[in-house]
Amino acid sequence: MSFENLCDLLKRNNFKLTDQRKSILFTLYENKDSLMSPEDLLVAAKKRCTKLNLSTIYRNIEALLKLDLLYKHIKDNGSTLYKLKLKDSHAHHMICTKCGKTEAVDFCPIEAFKGIIDKKQFQLTEHKLELYGHCKECSDDE
């Protein structure tokens, strides 16, 4: 998902994109692979919009959580970290171990694990799944 797509998605959810919000979003987007504390987010987002303060950050975190666009990670010491939850931020691949051809699979089986994950009260932040084997061309050679 590009940053523009993310903005469109938010607009469709009646999320008004003020400059403050855009700077927070952009910062989260730039750091979409790492967990950030609200304080980290404030320091980084302030580089784009100096008017920001911690309560703005918290309000926006709440709004993004409601839209299911943020992962919330609670550390042992009770502090919380966040990162964007982008629906297509991951893909699964079929990887040929002979020629190395890699093809994205347009399917994610994570829903099948939902029952187990919920039962264990496990807070899932990400997952990986790659399928290894031989592509059609390589199996034809056998």
Ligand SMILES: [Zn+2]
């Ligand atoms: Zn192959």
Ligand SMILES: [Zn+2]
């Ligand atoms: Zn997946």
